[in-house]
Amino acid sequence: MMPGPRRPCHRLGGARTQAAPRPRRLESRHHPAAVRPMNDFASLARRDLRSVWHPCTQMKDHEWLPMIPIVRGQGVWLVDADGRRYLDAVSSWWVNLFGHCNPRISGAVSAQAARLEHVMLAGFTHEPAIELAERLVALAPPGLSRCFYADNGSSAIEVALKMSFHYWRNAGRTRKRRFLTLTNSYHGETLGALAVGHVELYREIYHPLLMDVLSVPSPDCYLREDGEDWESHSARMFEPMEQALARHAEELCAVIVEPLVQCAGGMRMYHPVYLAKLREACDRHGVHLIADEIAVGFGRTGTLFACEQAGITPDFLCLSKGLTGGYLPLSVVLTRETVYEAFYDEYATLRAFLHSHSYTGNPLACSAALATLDIFAGDDVIERNRALAAHLGRRCAELGELDHVAEVRQQGMIVAVELARDGDRRQPYDWRERRGLRVYRHGLGHEALLRPIGNVVYFMPPYVITPAEIDGLVATARDGIRAATCD
Numbered sequence: 001m002m003p004g005p006r007r008p009c010h011r012l013g014g015a016r017t018q019a020a021p022r023p024r025r026l027e028s029r030h031h032p033a034a035v036r037p038m039n040d041f042a043s044l045a046r047r048d049l050r051s052v053w054h055p056c057t058q059m060k061d062h063e064w065l066p067m068i069p070i071v072r073g074q075g076v077w078l079v080d081a082d083g084r085r086y087l088d089a090v091s092s093w094w095v096n097l098f099g100h101c102n103p104r105i106s107g108a109v110s111a112q113a114a115r116l117e118h119v120m121l122a123g124f125t126h127e128p129a130i131e132l133a134e135r136l137v138a139l140a141p142p143g144l145s146r147c148f149y150a151d152n153g154s155s156a157i158e159v160a161l162k163m164s165f166h167y168w169r170n171a172g173r174t175r176k177r178r179f180l181t182l183t184n185s186y187h188g189e190t191l192g193a194l195a196v197g198h199v200e201l202y203r204e205i206y207h208p209l210l211m212d213v214l215s216v217p218s219p220d221c222y223l224r225e226d227g228e229d230w231e232s233h234s235a236r237m238f239e240p241m242e243q244a245l246a247r248h249a250e251e252l253c254a255v256i257v258e259p260l261v262q263c264a265g266g267m268r269m270y271h272p273v274y275l276a277k278l279r280e281a282c283d284r285h286g287v288h289l290i291a292d293e294i295a296v297g298f299g300r301t302g303t304l305f306a307c308e309q310a311g312i313t314p315d316f317l318c319l320s321k322g323l324t325g326g327y328l329p330l331s332v333v334l335t336r337e338t339v340y341e342a343f344y345d346e347y348a349t350l351r352a353f354l355h356s357h358s359y360t361g362n363p364l365a366c367s368a369a370l371a372t373l374d375i376f377a378g379d380d381v382i383e384r385n386r387a388l389a390a391h392l393g394r395r396c397a398e399l400g401e402l403d404h405v406a407e408v409r410q411q412g413m414i415v416a417v418e419l420a421r422d423g424d425r426r427q428p429y430d431w432r433e434r435r436g437l438r439v440y441r442h443g444l445g446h447e448a449l450l451r452p453i454g455n456v457v458y459f460m461p462p463y464v465i466t467p468a469e470i471d472g473l474v475a476t477a478r479d480g481i482r483a484a485t486c487d
């Protein structure tokens with residue numbers, strides 16, 4: 001059964017234009033009961049659709065797709081205004097690590113809010129920003145010694161791109177002004193981040209606005225030859241990268257990659273051998289390596305950072321999403337001392353990195369991040385996740401037997417199920433059929449928030465999910481996939 005507004009939304013939208021003007025605030029004080037907004041499910045959905053424009057959404061879909069007002073969260077569960085619950089199988093777009101309203105993180109944020117909510121980070125500092133930088137440097141791959149804060153993932157990408165370009169400029173290498181990316185990659189939605197991304201759905205329209213970026217084919221193992229294993233496919237796919245580096249090194253600032261999993265590109269995965277080769281080649285050609293671990297960082301792939309699996313240190317490591325346990329927007333770019341030093345000079349040389357965001361290094365966000373790191377340390381999370389990931393993988397493997405499932409793939413706490421017309425990797429469903437959306441709707445009626453990417457159904461749950469909850473979720477996904485692929 002689908003929860004949702006009881007009337008079609010377009011009629012609600014129409015009603016508004018005919019309604020009398022809203023009472024002015026001053027008047028409303030004298031008639032509070034008359035204007036108090038309703039907050040039941042239908043009223044919230046209706047009010048939302050009158051005023052809010054949602055991200056990554058064709059709003060017209062909400063003429064038939066319910067807008068779901070969430071009023072509470074607890075652990076892996078989200079609860080809507082009608083009291084129905086949904087298991088957050090996608091960690092609310094990959095940000096949540098230890099459940100909603102985690103008492104330890106909530107407590108840390110409340111305590112910080114009572115002390116200092118914000119101060120600008122130029123000329124001033126605060127202990128949460130200092131301690132977080134110290135701890136991230138200690139946890140990150142060796143050689144990364146400096147933290148530059150921003151306030152969301154896309155901003156961290158902009159910072160890394162500008163820093164890399166500016167580094168080469170400060171080093172007198174003014175011909176270096178381009179970036180190299182992989183096909184099917186995603187690095188965010190701001191114009192610089194969009195330019196180095198490669199998912200056409202998000203990028204194509206804005207193409208005239210974007211800087212000119214080089215790209216080479218992704219090592220995505222879904223595209224491997226029959227019989228080829230992940231490692232040989234990923235190693236073979238390094239050839240075009242090597243050629244592009246050899247040809248363009250003189251004009252390249254950096255190569256940017258999502259280590260091991262191209263998440264927004266449909267949870268496509270590759271082998272760490274590619275990253276090891278890339279690190280070696282970038283060094284040989286004098287090109288920076290930017291690792292965008294905004295989605296895969298903080299344990300998602302089985303190690304704290306995905307780069308660890310290749311034993312490499314990037315020149316720039318971008319982190320966000322799970323950094324605050326899913327509580328508040330915050331991002332950070334970690335880099336090497338040599339990069340920092342290239343900007344360190346007398347003011348008049350104009351070598352400084354004059355980039356800022358209003359909420360850079362916000363104390364509330366930093367306190368959430370510190371509490372998140374405390375949980376990692378105290379609860380031995382990476383080790384515990386091994387058992388959980390094994391359970392998730394075993395259960396999901398059964399989905400591979402369904403007729404229209406072409407592949408079930410896994411990296412740690414990410415499992416993706418690719419739907420295809422004949423269960424064949426070469427026979428994709430037409431995107432217009434929106435098969436994944438059918439799975440989403442099935443999930444909503446069965447206590448699950450499964451929000452597929454196109455025809456890829458995936459699980460990326462908070463780490464506090466239990467094996468029993470995994471079993472329930474996979475059963476729901478199985479029924480949903482069956483229902484979505486029966487015609």
Ligand SMILES: *Cc1c(COP(=O)(O)O)cnc(C)c1O
Binds near residue numbers: 153
């Ligand atoms: C989500 C994401 C971003 C962008 O982060 P925002 O906070 O949404 O701007 C960048 N890179 C990757 C790999 C992401 O998954």
